[in-house]
Amino acid sequence: MRKLNIPAEKKPFYFFSVLLFITVLYSGYLLNQIGLHMYVNRINGTSIQYEEFRKMKLPPSRIKKVKKDIDKVEDLTITMLINDYELSEKKNIKTSNLKKLLPQVKHNEAYQELKKYYYAILNDIKYFPLPLKENGDSYVTFDDSWYADRNYGGARKHEGTDLMPEYSITGLYPIISITDGVVEKIGWLEKGGYRIGIRAPSGAYFYYAHLESYAEGIKKGDKIKAGQLLGFMGDSGYGPEGTTGMFAVHLHLGIYIDTPNGELSVNPYYILLYLQSQ
Structure with missing residues (x-):
């Protein structure tokens, strides 16, 4: 092995630099370990914040x-628990740290329950609920109207996303299923009009409301393809x-999951943004 030929007058500086480098590395390691420990304590010491999750x-x-890679739902669940159910580029956690965290939190009840919900919602989604134009643009626009005020039937909150078409013409725009599934409910609801509800294989319920008409022959119990x-x-x-005619033509999309506390609606807006971009 070749020996380093360090001038005598530079040896103190050289060894000081090496010592400083090792100290910085070790300090970084210790800070990372402290951070991981804090993450574990935060996850293991919390319960699901349902209202924040629903957004x-x-x-x-x-x-x-x-x-x-559906296994990434584990990373997603950990990240959401740590970051109060909201992600941004500044809140990402290193993959290496996520791998270290998983064995320490995977048996936590809140983690297991939340992972099940994310899996149920994300695993089966495949198609935007309306055909897209040849250039990839959409025939509809939609905003994040989650929990906006509604007043028909009394003061309430909007628990879905409204997709508004270019032209307010009934019967013009075809509605397609976002997922595979089974027709669980079909028919009239006072607030939803002619609606259809599809239970996807992983458990989420997709609700399509205010339809003008149904596809020919479709009925409760039918198997549906995305x-x-x-x-x-x-x-x-x-x-x-x-x-009819009480409001503009549109599709109301709702997504629901079953929880120990009953059926829970979640915001479809970000799901629709993803599906529109595919």
Whole structure:
């Protein structure tokens, strides 16, 4: 092995530099370990904050990672628990640290429950609920209207996303299924008009409301394929069966999951952003 030929007058500086380098590395290691310990304590010492979880603040890029590898739902769950259910580029956690955290939190009840919900919502989504134009643009626009005020039937909050078409014409725009699944509910609801509900294989319930009509022959119990025609956009609802024209033509999309406390709605907005971008 070749020996370093260090001039005598530079040896103190050289060894000081090496010592400083080692000290910095070790300090970084200790700080990282302290950070991991704090993350573990935070996860193991918390319960699910359902109202924050329901907002589903998931950038499409993060949903895409999970869709490419469903095992990434574990990383997503840990990251959301640590970051108060909201992700941004500044809040990412290193993959190496996520691998260290998983064995220490994977048996935590809140982690297990939350992971099940993210899996149920994300695993089966495949198609935007309306066909896209040839250039990839959409025939509809939509905003994050989660929990906006609504007043029909009394003061309440909007628990879904409204997709508004270019032209307010009933029966013009086909509605397609986002997922595979089974028709669990179909028919009239006072607030939802002609609606159809699809239970996806992983457990989430996808609710399509205010339809003008249904696809021919579709009925409760039918198996549905992602991309299959469900019906056509309309303006039905807000009254007894057959009521139309109480609002502009649009599709109301809702997503629901079953929890120990009953059925829970979640914000579809970020799911739709992801599906529109595919």
